[in-house]
Amino acid sequence: MQNLLHNLNQEQLQAVTLPAQSALILAGAGSGKTRVLTTRIAWLIQTGQISSGGVLAVTFTNKAAKEMLVRLSAMLPVNTRGMWIGTFHGLCNRLLRAHHRDAGLPQTFQIMDSADQMAFIKRLLKANQIDDEKFPPKTLMYFINSAKEQGLRPREVDAYDEFNRKLVQIYEMYEQQCQREGVVDFAELLLRTYEMLVHNQPLREHYQARFRHILVDEFQDTNDLQYRWLKLLAGVGTRTPAAVFAVGDDDQSIYAFRGANVGNMTAFEQEFAVENLIKLEQNYRSHGHILDSANILIANNSKRLGKNLRTDAGQGEQVRVMEASSDIQEANWILDEVRSLVREGSPYNEIAVLYRSNAQSRVIEHALFSANMPYRVYGGLRFFERAEIKHAIAYLQLMDNPHNDAAFLRVVNFPARGIGARSLEQLQDAARQHQLSLYAAVPYVAGKAGATMGQFVRLIESTRFETQSMPLPEMVDMVLDRSQLKQHYQTEKEGADRVENLEQLVNAAVLFVTEEGFGKDAPAFAGPRAENITVISSGDVQIVDAEAALPAVMSPLAAFLSHASLEAGDNQAQAGQDALQLMTVHSAKGLEFNNVFITGLEEGLFPHENSAQEEAGLEEERRLMYVAITRARRRLYLSFSQTRMLHGQTRYNLRSRFLDELPEESLKWLSPQTKPGWFSPPRKAAWDDNPASGVNQIASQMRKQGGQDNGWRPGQNVSHPKFGEGVIVQLEGSGSQARAHINFGKFGMKLLDLSVAKLEKI
DNA sequence: GGAAATATATTTTTT
């Protein structure tokens, strides 16, 4: 016990040892949040307040769940595999597998990821001859997902006009099709579990009685459905509600755009009768100037629960600020600074370059690549998203559930078997006519087309028969062979990587069965192991109690397929070697580095123009900046550029308002400070060793774009009586027709008539 | 069946 608690500070200790009631922990960046969470679990178990099976811990990402498990097993001698620790979706998957009948799902239901869902909707529209111009798949996907996130089934959605009535109708068809195929999307995992517990009293009471302590990580990221899910499982409103330990940071809420609702934190305080609100404000990560910058920046937000980070580490170095003349020069400057950091002894992987949007990485990558500097870009294709892996997974899905039409369509003619669009049309007609899955409809297709597709069906059936008693890895290997997938890529000229990936899939299966505790030889198709199932009687009803461990609730194959959908794998490129870390600010959340560059600090980019119009959007951008700043331990660089290529056009941006919100005394300008805006007198700068970049390039661009100038030209700083200072981004028309696109920062882009607008050059 | 041409969008992302 002493060991568990002795390294905690006052606030942390208080949080860890709170009584068994719901509590809200406001955990600032770098305040030891994960540590508090895991120590709390360990402490609860060690003091005998709960058994390891009575704890439920929820995270958003698999990475966070894994980290919690690792740390916990270092603290406690318990088998963490059997504990209910996981993502919302992972936990729901387990519950639904164990209770698939109560949930109205086939045991072999399969999970669609977002890409699958999008394809599914497109297919649905086509099959029902719905105009995808009038009803764009994207819109539908958003509509369906948000309906589900509000807990609404089609019949419960309010449709007040013709268009919305049609959307609801498609939503209904979507659901029926999902049910027919035995597939569920991500939101459905949550909603199904929620509904199952609402409607099934014994089951609900069973789990409410079981989980007396529920811990939630990144609570500020919960959406409405997740909140209701927690409320239900915790038994809020019952006589004996569970204790919910919610850890989050409203200042780091950066996912409102995908449904996260920070308001859940205040709702939680009230509805869960929180008596203990603890703020973890001691920061163990960053030096003083960095923290001051973060604190002062975020103080500009109005809707906050209120929190101020402090450190014992001393002020440290000032934050370095750089104004570049172009994005290319910005990249070259980064390159030089990185070189000098490395000379001073920093490893590459302790240096991160952050940007607001992915497109910005190009220019930086180009500079790094030319200089032969090792770097790693986060956010690429993940393992299970690769085409060849998706194909292999589709075969495996058909082994377990042949009625998955998406899987069927993906591989029925891959590798090519002479099954073209015409055959598939016939098949789709037959399927619609008989209300069957494509697979089941094959016998109803006559002629050569039917025969060829029949061969495919027999391929699936015979492979299933052959692999029936094989362990998962062997089965996967066999499927790769029988499907001809491997052979296909082996004969393709650029297929070597793909073959390698397919072989990796077999390794992934080996790793998976070992890690999840399936016996090494357990047949891939073997259902839940009987010895893991406890039947509990509750009055007249028998409840099969779900164990957390995967073997208790599903077959190795089903588990592996879930794994493929729920954990798409690492989204970073070549791991391993010491390399510079490039990523968006969003993907940097939760990470920390000794040295951080925040680049592209310009109006329109960061804050992004699409967010700057509304107050809420702007505040989220500011929180994003707060997240970015607090990634840095020792040295922080901020940079912006006068010009930048975006969508094939040169843009002239004002510097970000966020820069002006930082405390002057914490900043150290590396470039001469200019008026916000564009052109300062051409200067020969030490960092500019590339004559084609920087000022010279702008001069040549100006010559190109110059056109008729009456003194108006792109890049000119102007002042407007109403909109204040801005930069001319683009000119169009001439003479009395001349108009200018002007970026006014806070007021956004305006198109003004030059002969009318009262503009002044500055 | 697959390459070439054409259209289209382009903030952030996990499950």
Next chain:
DNA sequence: ATATATTTCC
């Protein structure tokens, strides 16, 4: 500018 999706053509 560029990547991706869809359509068109051989």
